[in-house]
Amino acid sequence: MxxxxxxxxxxxxxxxxxxxxxxxxxxxxxxxxxxxxxxxxxxxxxxxxxxxxxxxxxxxxxxxxxxxxxxxxxxxxxxxxxxxxxxxxxxxxxxxxxxxxxxxxxxxxxxxxxxxxxxxPIRITFAGCSTSSLMSSPRSPPSLEPEAAPIGAPSSPTTKTWGLPSLCSCSLWFMAPSWLARAGRGERGCDMGHPEARCIGVLRTVSRMAFDVAAVRGLFPALGDGWVHLDAPAGMQVPEQVATAVSTALRAPVSGPGGIFPASQRAEAIVDAARRAIADLVGADPAGVVLGPSSAVLLQRLADALGDGWMIGDDVVVSRLDHPANVAPWQRAAQRSGGSVRFAEVDIETCELPAWQYKELVTPRTKVVAITAASGAVGTRPDVRAAAEAAAEHDALVVVDASAAAPFVPLDIASMGADVVAVNASAWGGPPVGALVFRNPAMLDQLPSVALEPGARGPERMELGPHAYPLLAGVVSSVDYLASLDEAAIGPRRERLLTSLGSVKAYQAGLLANLTNGLRRLRHVMVIGDAMRRVPSMAFTVSGVKAEDAIEHLAERGVCAFADPGTHGVFAVLGVGEVGGAVRVGLAHYTNAFEVDQLVRAVAELG
Known part of the structure; x- marks a missing residue:
């Protein structure tokens, strides 16, 4: 043959x-x-x-x-x-x-x-699977009883599947026709006398990873443009189900809340579903979820409401690692009240945010400790719990910006010790909607109201004007998308979110390690930061090449990346602006190993 x-x-x-x-x-x-x-x-x-x-x-x-x-x-x-x-x-x-x-x-x-x-898209995966040896040659009819996994097989969920022989020892998870599946279970109706049925090899056991990047990529129509999208720090691409949810809500009759007719009740149901979805994401009470256009806008409202009661001599603690959205509002609020701002510094070598310094920074006059759950610039995940414990000793409010962490790690507002958590749905492929989550919903009634209606209660006190109901419908769908990333996840949505995001975290850790090692092997590249706990965001500099020129080179090779001039935020502290700026990239749920290798090859050409 x-x-x-x-x-x-x-x-x-x-x-x-x-x-x-x-x-x-x-x-x-x-x-x-x-x-x-x-x-x-x-x-x-x-x-x-x-x-x-x-x-x-x-x-x-x-x-x-x-x-x-x-x-x-x-x-x-x-x-x-x-x-x-x-x-x-x-x-x-x-x-x-x-x-x-x-x-x-x-x-x-x-x-x-x-x-x-x-x-x-069909379910064909070459990464993240491990298979044992194939069955006997096609000359003899293969046995359809799946054999036990070999000793040392992964303990993850296994799928017994019948498919074509693998190529070059590549692992293959194949959705076989139903008659093959029936044959494996010993059911009737399987025509094993068919010539094609005899020649198909049988995989003994396929041990698959719970996170299937090939299936995830099929959910994103935007990936059809052929570009390598490593621009996740600016927001992930939108899954099809989110776009469908938004367009469906736009076509449906939706009115304002407060009525007894279906269109008004539909609006109230959308808002309630969005609050419950965000609450499931961070492990909080839906009654403490405030919805708005973005986390930056909501943090500014919160700073304005809290700052009205501050006095001269009060202070706030922010960090150099934070996004400006969680720094600038507190600086302005402190300036209006005559207070001061204290900064938690980063380690210039590792970009870690040492937790011990909060013991010295937080004082009895500290009103707010603002900290990020993860940096979208260098990927560092600081010890939020340690900072929250230092703030709790002086009854300071802990505000955590989790926008960069929410797409990649499971969140729990109580475990972090946070009083308020801010998230942005666009970070994980949702619509441009932000949310503030209060661990204690009763705190909302103690804040000055910014609502247009004087009788607003609960989260409505921090919400200005009517909601964008179609976008809120997209928020619900985007959280459901996060909960479905791991097909082995079962139970209520909160449990499925924890399982799925745990699988995402493990998958992204491997990709990020490959990217980091690949870039560090290049003599002309310096990767910024080396934190132990991180999300898949990264920045690097290229010797002798400005960041703007570097991203232009990457764009010519189909790679999406950003250039940061290094004049503000953590890059200004590190002096990145003196070497021409930094190139910023970020991995997403749909990023695969080929795209990581393509970035490394493109950067290698700059040397």
Whole structure:
């Protein structure tokens, strides 16, 4: 039998052409369908944004299907060959299922503007899986009883799956047809007499990671532009379900709250659902959730309300690690009252925020301790609990900006010791909506009201004007998206959030380690900071190259990144502006190892 690429059989099919294994690199997906043709995406990225089943659009290539399933192509770009005809019942079943998925839009089908590909994601994963050896050769019918996992197999949830033999020892999680699954369970209705059923190899046990980046990438239609999106510090791309929730709410009849008719009740239900979603995210009471346009706006309102009662000599404690949204409002409030501002400094070598200094910074006159849960600039996660304990000794209010931490680590307002937590939904792919979460909802009635209505109670006292109800519907959907990142997560939404974000944290830790090691091997690159606890955000400088020139170079190679001039925030303290600024990148839920490697290769060219 002739052998093809990577030792895979290329026995001829009825049309006389070998079965195509379609990819742009050695570790690509197997397109198991008679109409599958996968080609590299056009520039700026030469790689598909996700491992998917790519069907060439007839509008883009002029495909004319024949009666038997083959096609004639008028485009010279497809001169590599036509798809083979096949009468395989397995393939016909698979194609019918995929077409139904495409027709119902439940498979996140998308058309790329850059290459006119219709992408129907399927569950094919090469990263994060471990498989034992394959079964016997196709000459003898394989046993359909899954064997026990070998000694030392991962303890994570396992899925027993039947699929094609793996390529080059690559791990493969394949959604096999239902008749194969029935056969594995010993059910009737499985036609194992079919020739295709005999030749399909059986994976003994597939131990998969709970976080499946290939499945996550299929949820983001924006990834079809072909760019490597490492711009997560500015906000992640929007999942399809969030965009659908917003557009559905825009089309639905929604009125103002307070009425007894359905449109008004729908508005109240959306606001209530948004409060409960944010409360589940941080482990708080929905009665203490204040909603607004952004966390920066809400923090300014909070500072204005608290600052009205301050006196000369009072002070606030902020940190050099914080985003300006959690520094500037407190500086202005202290200036108006005649108070002072104290800064917690960072370690210039590791960018850590030492917790011991809060024992000295917090005094009996301290009113607020503002600290970040994670830096979106250098990724450091400070010890919030230690700072909160120092503040509690003097009854100071602890305000934590968790916008950069919420997409990557499980949050618990009580465990952090925070009194108020600020989050931004756009950080994890939600709409531009912010929230302040009060651990004690009764505190809201003690603050000066900023609402337009004098009788406002609870969180409405900190909310100005009517809500953007469609955006709040998107907030609910975005939190549900976070809770669904780990398919093994079960139980109430709060429990699913903790499980999913824990899996995200573990996955991102591996990617960040690869990125850090790759950049540090380059002599002309200096990675800023080396904190032990961090989120997947990073900054680095390139010797002899300004940050603006570096990101222009990256953009030419399809990589999205930001340049920081180093004139404010933590970069100003580190003196980054003196060397031409820093390049900022951040990983997202949909970032994979290929994109990390592409960034490292692009930066290496600057040396």
């Amino acid at each position: 002739p052998r093809g690429w990577c030792g895979v059989s290329t026995s001829p099919v009825p049309a006389g052409r070998p079965r195509r294994i379609c990819s742009s690199c050695a570790l690509a997906a197997i397109c198991w369908a008679k109409s599958a043709v996968c080609r590299p995406w056009k520039r700026p990225s030469s790689q598909p944004t996700s491992w998917a089943w790519a069907i060439r659009s007839s509008a883009s290539d002029g495909v004319a299907s024949c009666a038997k399933g083959s096609d004639s192509r008028s485009s010279s770009s497809m001169s590599s060959g036509a798809r083979p005809c096949s009468s395989s019942r397995i393939e016909d079943w698979w194609i019918s299922l995929s077409l139904l998925r495409l027709a119902s839009s439940s498979g996140a089908a998308r058309t790329s503007s850059s290459s006119c590909l219709i992408i129907v």
